[in-house]
Every structure is written in structure tokens, then in C-alpha cells.
Amino acid sequence: MLSASVSDPKAVIEGRMWLLPIHPTSVGYEKILHNREVLIGYRNTILYTVIGTAINLAMTVFAAFPLSRRDFAGRGVMTAFLVFTMFFGGGLIPTYLLVRDLHMIDTLWALVIPNAVSVYNIIIMRTFFQTGIPHELQEAASIDGCGNLQTLRKIVLPLSMPIIAVMVLFYSVGHWNSYFNALIYLSDRHKFPLQLFLREILVKGEMDEMLQGGAAMIGQDQQILDAEAIKYAIVIVANLPILLLYPFLQKYFVKGVMIGAIKG
Template sequence: MIEKSKRFRKLTKFDLLVYVLTLLILIVILYPIYFVVIASFSDPTAVASGKVWLLPQGFTFDGYMELFRHSNIWIGYRNTILYTAGGTLVGLFINLTAAFVLSRKDFMGRKFIMTLFVITMFFNGGLIPTFVTVKQVGLYDNPLVMIIPFSVSAFNVIVARTFFKSSIPEELWEQAKIDGCGNIRYFVQIVLPLSKAIISVLALWIAVGMWNSYFNALIYLKDSNYHPLQLILRNILITNNMQTALGTGEAAQIALRLSNLMRYSVIVISTIPIMCIYPLVQKHFNKGIMIGSVKG
């Protein structure tokens, strides 16, 4: 009944205002993305002279063809997929085990270890001491540096711990103990199957973070065969920008336009996977923030 009366409520001036406002916001958000997509299919000269606004002009695949000449993009793609998969698995293991243990009231030393985790959110050794440590441990210029050292995250631990505390009843452990079940088996066979929600949330957070960041790779990976996609994109999109802009004359102009066209294409190519996956998993993301926002 309530649903029905709501649906047939008359549109007020206020509702109209909300519609207009939200439409404007949508345009502001979507247009830059849309523009990049149509520019990637357009004749670069038309883009450079401002003829491309709503539809691609002089339809072309040149930008995408140009991408195939850059084998390092595909190496980067492969590396990023490996780092994202590996990093997500390791990150899940590390953060879920820590969160599970810290959620247990009968774990002695819980407060102390929890404090150790929380401190890292507000204080850290900083760039150079961390760099020196990574080097001494032998992870410098080693692809494992992308997966192992920084997989532990106090924030993720806190979120998962809140979940365990609120969704796994304590009686379950009491019962399992009576049945002779040890802690590790209890965690693997009983707790994890009940925690699909938090597992998917953390997996998505970690995976998106891994896919998108370039900082650790910039600092710790020298060999370009190990570079992830984002670092290679940085070279194509940003570092080279200055060099091509320097040339003058007809040939330089054409080269500049072609490289700009390739930039539009590389943006599209590199962003498609995340854009396609994201709407499918969106509801998990929201859930994660809801879990995290419950103070624990």
C-alpha cells in the first residue's frame, strides 16, 4: 500500500529540481569518459581541431593498431594480472587470518597485537627506511615485492575483524571445541564458509588497489620486464608527453597527433576490464563500506 501511494505521488517542484541537478551531475561525470572513447576512434586531426564533440569523426582504428607495436603494454598487462591475482590471494590470507585471531576474545595478547596493527595506520617509518628494509630483505627488483610485503593492512584487518565479531556467534566455537575441533580447522571449515560477504569485499578492494597503483612498482622494480601496466601507461601517457611536444614542423605535428590518438586508445584498453567488472560487483563494494562503518 505504502509503495503504491509513493509511486503515484505527484511530482513536486522539489522533485523536478532533484532531477535537473542529478542530470547535470551525470553529464559532468560521463562526458570526459565518453569523449575519450569517441576520440580514440576519430581522426586525430579532427580531434585536434575541435571537430569531435558528440560522435567520432573520420572513424579509424589507427590508435589501436599503434598499440600492437608496443609489446611492453602487453607485458605490463600480463604482469598486472599476475600481481593482482597473487596479491589478492596473499592479501586475503594475511588479513583474514589476522582478523580472525584478533576477533577471538579468548586469544591472549589480543589487545597488544591489535594496538600494533592500529599504530601502523597513523605512524610509519617513511619512504627511505622502508626502502632500505626491502633492499636488505632481498626483495628489491624482485616481482614478489608487489605481492608480499605490503599485503598486510590494518584497515582491512579492522573491517574483517568487525565482521567476524558481529556475524560469527561465539557459541559456534564453544560447540566446535566440544566436538574436538581445533582452531585452524574451525577457521577453515566453519568460519570461512560463513564469511563469503567479507571475503568478496576484501578481494575486490585489494584487487582494484593492485590493478590501479604504480607507486611500489616505481620505487622497487627496476627491470622493465617486471613493470605492471600502470607504470607503462605512465610512460606512454605522461612522461613521453613532454618529449613529443618539443618537436615542431609538419612531421612532428603528425607524430604528435598519432601519439595522442594512441593515448586515447590506451586509456580505453587499460580501463575496460575494471569498468566491465565493476557494475557486476558493485553491491559488494557498498556492503563492505557498511560493514566497515560499524564501529568495532
């Protein structure tokens, strides 16, 4: 994909590009960088991902920590209630009506509040707290005078970096790739995430704005070639942040998933 994004589009279409770039060109990236809507979408997606992941992480920690405590009365009932929501939901129409009644249509909150927490991730983090952090350590902190929030902040969270890294990766990838909620709840193009613009380019083929300026002077064949270059380039641009994030979290990712899932 990377080689195709910097290769001659004609060579890519004809199948002559196999692994290494052929006749390198940056036409796809040039047109992306000169397209204002793509840059707006990139900015919006970063904003939605950062805010959404922060909310997701906070909600998950504050739900998983009490459920992992042996002294929390009714934790079994609460866990069953949460698991119930994994099998039964209101559906799209009731959810949309609720978001509308809360006046969140066409706002940032429509993208981050309805998906503020994942029960699956709560269970993974709860299991990590139960199996990865000795209960005796929390009891010792309690004897020393730590309250629940102090225990969470000073004891549990510093020892939970693997599972926190996993949650950050899970939630951030989900927000970065999400387009359906934006498609449903947003109408202002200035608030569109990158994925909606990517959808227009890859699925609907709306290339007019990227090809403005020279469209009258070039032939139809050249427009097709430029469109092909843009498709590959924008896929690379859209996935680059996640590709850069994963290597830094990889060592935590494997450990966190193994501890959080297998022992559950």
C-alpha cells in the same frame, strides 16, 4: 573516454567529439597491440595483481580472525599495536634499505611483500567477523570438535563472501593502479607493470617506439594525432579489467562495506 579512444583524434582535439564517436578509427588500439612493452606490462600487472591479492587476502584473514575471537588473550594489545603502525612508519629510505637487504630489489616480491597487509582492511574484516557471524555458531563448531582452522575454513569463510569480495576488490585495484613501488624497486623494463609504461606515455610523452616504422613518412601533425589516440586507448585498456571485475562483485561490495564499517 571510450568514445574519444575510437574517434578521429583531430575531432577530439578540436572539441567536436562530445558523446558519440566521430569518424571511428582504431589507430590507437592498433599501435598499442603492436607495442611489445605495453603487452609485457599488461602481463606483468596481471601477475602482480593476482599474486599480490592472494597474499593480501590470506594475511588479512589470518590476522582478522584471531582478533575477532573473544577467547584470544591479548587481542586488545595486538589491535593497538597494529593501529599504531597506521600513524607511524619508518619512511621510504628505511623501507628501501630493508627491501635491498632482503635481496628483493628488481624482483616480484618487492612489489607484493612490503604491502602484504593493510591494517585498515584487517579492522574492517575483524569487525565483520564480530558482528556478521554469531559467536554461538563458532562455539557450536568447537563443541562438535572443530579446531580453529576448521572453524575458519568450514564456518567463517563460507559466511564471509561479502567482506572477502570487498577485500579482493580493494587489494586488486590497489595493485593494478600501483606504480610508485615499481618505480622505486624495479630497473628491468621486462618486469615493469603496465602503469609505468602508462606513466611514460601520459606524463613523459615517450611515444617514439609506438610511432616507429611510419614516423619518417608522416608529418609531425600526424604523430601528434596518433599520440592523442594512443593516450585515450591506453587508458581504456589499463582500466578494462577492473571495470569488468566490479559488476560481479558489486552486490557483495555494498553489503560488505556497510557491515564492516558502520558497525565498527
